[in-house]
Amino acid sequence: MKKIILHCVINGKDMSISIEPDATLVHVLREELHMTGTKIGCGSGDCGACTVLVDGISVNSCIFPAIQAEGCHILTIEGVEADPRLARVQKAFVDYGAVQCGFCSPGMILSVIRLLSRNPHPTDEEIRRGISGNLCRCTGYQAIVNAVRSLTDPSPDMSIRKTRIEDLPIVLDIYSYARNFMAERGNPKQWGATNWPPAELIREDIRCGKSYVCLNDSDQVIGVFYYEYGEEIEPTYRKIEEGDWGDSGPYGVVHRMAGNGSQKGIGRFCIQWAYQQCGHLRVDTHPDNTVMQSLLDKEGFQKRGIIHVVEDNDPRYAYEKL
Ligand code: FES
Ligand code: FES
Numbered sequence: 001m002k003k004i005i006l007h008c009v010i011n012g013k014d015m016s017i018s019i020e021p022d023a024t025l026v027h028v029l030r031e032e033l034h035m036t037g038t039k040i041g042c043g044s045g046d047c048g049a050c051t052v053l054v055d056g057i058s059v060n061s062c063i064f065p066a067i068q069a070e071g072c073h074i075l076t077i078e079g080v081e082a083d084p085r086l087a088r089v090q091k092a093f094v095d096y097g098a099v100q101c102g103f104c105s106p107g108m109i110l111s112v113i114r115l116l117s118r119n120p121h122p123t124d125e126e127i128r129r130g131i132s133g134n135l136c137r138c139t140g141y142q143a144i145v146n147a148v149r150s151l152t153d154p155s156p157d158m159s160i161r162k163t164r165i166e167d168l169p170i171v172l173d174i175y176s177y178a179r180n181f182m183a184e185r186g187n188p189k190q191w192g193a194t195n196w197p198p199a200e201l202i203r204e205d206i207r208c209g210k211s212y213v214c215l216n217d218s219d220q221v222i223g224v225f226y227y228e229y230g231e232e233i234e235p236t237y238r239k240i241e242e243g244d245w246g247d248s249g250p251y252g253v254v255h256r257m258a259g260n261g262s263q264k265g266i267g268r269f270c271i272q273w274a275y276q277q278c279g280h281l282r283v284d285t286h287p288d289n290t291v292m293q294s295l296l297d298k299e300g301f302q303k304r305g306i307i308h309v310v311e312d313n314d315p316r317y318a319y320e321k322l
Contacts, residue, residue, distance in 0.1 A: 011079030243305025
């Protein structure tokens, strides 16, 4: 059979691989690329030993046609080992005795990474459901659940509600704090150049019910952001350069996110809340905003390309989490 070329990104590396048109993904990984970390158990889609992530979705690579991965980002256990943010999952499995023969572990770890990317604070039942496609014949599942539980941060004492008009003065103070914070960290232009965002825009966000505040455990406003969900809701995202969005379906968007610095994790909490509302979130940020870029990387967003905004001529990095 005439071979074809598969183009994809495996563990962050661009690849062009000559494959049989009917090859499975696990065959390509193990036999063509000698990446033998991905295991084959049943070979028929039942045990989950061969689980890898394709564009963030877990698939049984033993029945997944490699050709379907054209243009996709693939994460295997080798990529987990190389990334300290993901390797902590593998370490927890070792620390909690969740590995015996280890045959199920690569696939199980990939399923856990998928689970935590969608739900950073799963209950035990959600953990069990998240790994239900992965069979383990050695450990029983409690050690695995304990390992995963050790990775879920306790939920911070924060909450989200819609912004009220009486919150406006404190919201304006938060934006003022954020502009200084950004300027001190090498990003003076993103909001500083135009004193962004203007009070009229925030008033309009509140009027439309699309502005949200983050509250601390005393119900004080400590953060603010814009959130909206729907089909093609952000006109400036219709044109994307140097890449493409991963999913063209309805999405949530977060803009104008800022915290007052009174405690750690405000941005993270807001982003996680927004993602939990929709399961498909898009965000953009200025190339100089390394703080936001680092947060988005840690929260499992992928950089998709460049977009342009109406408020200035600087490009923006476009991020997406599926
Ligand atoms: S080897 Fe793929 S599901 Fe069992
Ligand atoms: S550790 Fe052996 S099958 Fe899970």
